[in-house]
Amino acid sequence: MSESPPAIEVHNVSKRFRLYHERNQSLKAAVMRGGRARYEEFWALDDVSFQVEAGTTFGLVGENGSGKSTMLKCLARILRPNKGSIDVRGKVSALLELGAGFHAELSGRENVFLNGSILGLSKRELTARFDDIVAFAGLERFIDMPVKNYSSGMYVRLGFSVAINVDPDVLLIDEVLAVGDEQFQRRCLERVADLREQGKTIVVVTHSLNTVRSLCDDAVWLDHGKVQAAGRAGEVADEYLGQVHVDHEAADAGEGTRWGSGQVRLTRVELLGADGEPADQVHTGDKVSFRLHYDAREPVPRPVFGLGVSTVEGIQVTSPNTREAQVVADHISGTGTVDLEVERLLLLPGTYAVSAACTDETITHTFDHRHRALHFDVKPGIPHETFGGLVSFDGRWRID
Amino acid sequence: MTKLHEITSRRELFVNLTLRELRGKYKRSALGWAWSLLNPLTTMAIYSFVFGYFLKVTPDPGDPSELKSFAFYLICGLIPFNFVSNALNGAAVTLTGNANLVNKTYFPREILVGANTGSWLVQFFIELGLLSVALVFVGNVVLVWLPLILLMVAIETVFVLGLALMLAPAAVYFRDLQHLIVLVMQVWFFSAPIVYPISYVTDRFPVGSWQYTLYSLNPMVRFVGAYRDLMYNLRAPSFGDVAYLMVVAAAVMVAGAWVFGRLEGRLAEEL
Numbered sequence: 001m002s003e004s005p006p007a008i009e010v011h012n013v014s015k016r017f018r019l020y021h022e023r024n025q026s027l028k029a030a031v032m033r034g035g036r037a038r039y040e041e042f043w044a045l046d047d048v049s050f051q052v053e054a055g056t057t058f059g060l061v062g063e064n065g066s067g068k069s070t071m072l073k074c075l076a077r078i079l080r081p082n083k084g085s086i087d088v089r090g091k092v093s094a095l096l097e098l099g100a101g102f103h104a105e106l107s108g109r110e111n112v113f114l115n116g117s118i119l120g121l122s123k124r125e126l127t128a129r130f131d132d133i134v135a136f137a138g139l140e141r142f143i144d145m146p147v148k149n150y151s152s153g154m155y156v157r158l159g160f161s162v163a164i165n166v167d168p169d170v171l172l173i174d175e176v177l178a179v180g181d182e183q184f185q186r187r188c189l190e191r192v193a194d195l196r197e198q199g200k201t202i203v204v205v206t207h208s209l210n211t212v213r214s215l216c217d218d219a220v221w222l223d224h225g226k227v228q229a230a231g232r233a234g235e236v237a238d239e240y241l242g243q244v245h246v247d248h249e250a251a252d253a254g255e256g257t258r259w260g261s262g263q264v265r266l267t268r269v270e271l272l273g274a275d276g277e278p279a280d281q282v283h284t285g286d287k288v289s290f291r292l293h294y295d296a297r298e299p300v301p302r303p304v305f306g307l308g309v310s311t312v313e314g315i316q317v318t319s320p321n322t323r324e325a326q327v328v329a330d331h332i333s334g335t336g337t338v339d340l341e342v343e344r345l346l347l348l349p350g351t352y353a354v355s356a357a358c359t360d361e362t363i364t365h366t367f368d369h370r371h372r373a374l375h376f377d378v379k380p381g382i383p384h385e386t387f388g389g390l391v392s393f394d395g396r397w398r399i400d
Numbered sequence: 401m402t403k404l405h406e407i408t409s410r411r412e413l414f415v416n417l418t419l420r421e422l423r424g425k426y427k428r429s430a431l432g433w434a435w436s437l438l439n440p441l442t443t444m445a446i447y448s449f450v451f452g453y454f455l456k457v458t459p460d461p462g463d464p465s466e467l468k469s470f471a472f473y474l475i476c477g478l479i480p481f482n483f484v485s486n487a488l489n490g491a492a493v494t495l496t497g498n499a500n501l502v503n504k505t506y507f508p509r510e511i512l513v514g515a516n517t518g519s520w521l522v523q524f525f526i527e528l529g530l531l532s533v534a535l536v537f538v539g540n541v542v543l544v545w546l547p548l549i550l551l552m553v554a555i556e557t558v559f560v561l562g563l564a565l566m567l568a569p570a571a572v573y574f575r576d577l578q579h580l581i582v583l584v585m586q587v588w589f590f591s592a593p594i595v596y597p598i599s600y601v602t603d604r605f606p607v608g609s610w611q612y613t614l615y616s617l618n619p620m621v622r623f624v625g626a627y628r629d630l631m632y633n634l635r636a637p638s639f640g641d642v643a644y645l646m647v648v649a650a651a652v653m654v655a656g657a658w659v660f661g662r663l664e665g666r667l668a669e670e671l
Binding site for chain 1: 503507669
């Protein structure tokens with residue numbers, strides 16, 4: 001382990017916001033009231049401490065209003081904490097809003113230089129990186145056009161491209177990666193992964209547990225401005241998942257936690273072996289089925305069923321659902337089963353966990369979600385591969 | 401001190417934001433930059449007509465330049481005043497107008513105020529340059545006085561920047577301050593000898609009377625006097641005036657930096 005000091009140290013930081021009763025921001029109103037504005041105070045951050053080791057990726061997780069974005073803005077020095085201290089070592093770049101400070105009337109080229117200098121790049125650095133920036137955004141043909149004629153996607157792409165080229169020591173990201181088309185998002189994530197490998201310190205604000213698990217080394221879970229948990233990302237994510245969404249009434253069966261509104265309940269999740277009997281151990285290449293038993297207390301139109309298969313360490317392997325497979329039931333009521341038949345299970349030996357969920361048509365409302373409702377072991381089978389990994393390609397070697 | 405170092409290390413940003421203000425202002429307008437000159441020219445034409453022609457305001461001829469022109473007399477005071485007026489009106493909206501930057505990015509916020517003042521300073525220089533050329537045409541060779549003119553511009557810029565640093569954050573907390581500033585600027589305009597010669601005041605309240613002393617505390621009175629001495633009369637301004645303005649400008653600047661530091665803490669939340 002290196003002995004370098006932490007990249008970010010946050011000591012007992014508290015941030016107070018004022019909630020004004022009447023938003024009277026005028027001298028006239030101040031005179032009429034004969035004094036100061038009336039407001040209530042609330043603590044968006046309450047005695048928060050943590051540190052981020054140099055070269056690691058750190059997650060700030062929490063629900064909306066938990067203070068995670070406020071924390072990020074404090075790290076970026078946009079907000080000033082009322083108490084406590086924050087030390088950030090090195091050059092900071094904050095991706096809070098892409099293209100902040102673009103001037104609509106100016107061309108893309110002029111805005112690259114303007115935005116770049118806002119983010120702390122010198123003209124020389126910008127000139128050297130200009131072609132990269134434009135190429136990454138894919139805007140070669142449009143770079144001399146005023147940005148007001150850009151589509152929102154082009155705008156965001158250029159903004160990200162400038163921000164990512166700042167070459168910061170510490171990069172702060174506020175869920176901005178959820179913009180642009182899928183291809184661009186993937187390139188953004190690759191770029192962030194590059195920076196990670198170059199040993200940059202990255203702080204991500206997110207409420208996506210997948211992001212935390214796959215991207216972060218450590219994490220802090222904030223709730224109502226207080227630290228609920230801190231530590232390794234996987235543990236914090238589990239704790240967050242376990243406590244935030246717990247529907248205590250529903251925690252009857254299975255070892256995992258569950259949440260949801262309960263119109264539909266997943267009463268059992270099973271793995272059926274080749275013989276059609278429940279199994280907790282199968283082999284690579286076996287024909288298997290995953291069976292969800294549901295109980296709909298009232299008729300539910302067009303529900304979506306889904307599975308999430310992951311390793312016990314938390315790496316997601318696959319997440320099939322009925323919506324994407326375009327298998328839709330008009331409505332369900334009472335009890336029944338949903339099967340996912342797998343002709344050949346191409347998982348390599350190991351222990352896997354299965355989560356199951358039933359949601360509404362749009363996958364925004366969860367009826368029932370059972371986290372890690374089932375575990376099963378995969379034993380060596382055919383194809384026989386024992387050199388590690390999660391899945392087999394089931395390919396054929398040919399040597400000519 | 402660390403703050404000062406931080407600001408000076410972001411010179412390029414200051415230049416870029418100033419350019420942005422300048423470029424954004426007249427882009428997409430048919431006359432472009434001509435607009436920026438049309439404004440003072442129109443004001444000059446109106447005042448020359450009303451005060452010079454109808455009301456027969458006759459300033460003393462330039463001493464020693466012998467120049468006799470109400471229009472030139474007026475504009476030598478009008479241009480320096482417009483710099484103050486434009487920059488302060490601009491300062492009142494520069495933070496609210498750039499709320500997006502303040503909310504989403506970090507850099508010393510003073511730079512935004514500085515860039516706004518800077519953009520009006522550029523305008524001031526262009527006007528001064530054109531005025532100097534016009535003055536040479538009518539026989540006032542102002543070039544000799546250029547160093548002193550630049551000194552006055554420097555003092556005035558410090559003065560304006562100090563005021564702008566107080567106004568800009570205050571205008572975030574009190575959004576109607578920008579309307580108040582328009583009113584104050586009108587009063588300020590007529591409180592200085594721009595459209596009338598200072599002799600109109602001294603005839604009534606002789607130099608040394610308490611009324612005149614009060615009147616001449618107004619820095620604008622002395623700025624206008626100094627620029628007029630340098631460009632219209634072609635003589636050096638009084639040392640006392642320049643010294644007074646230096647002290648006032650320095651005091652305003654210190655106060656401005658202090659006020660800005662006090663008020664900037666909650667800028668991002670209030671915007």
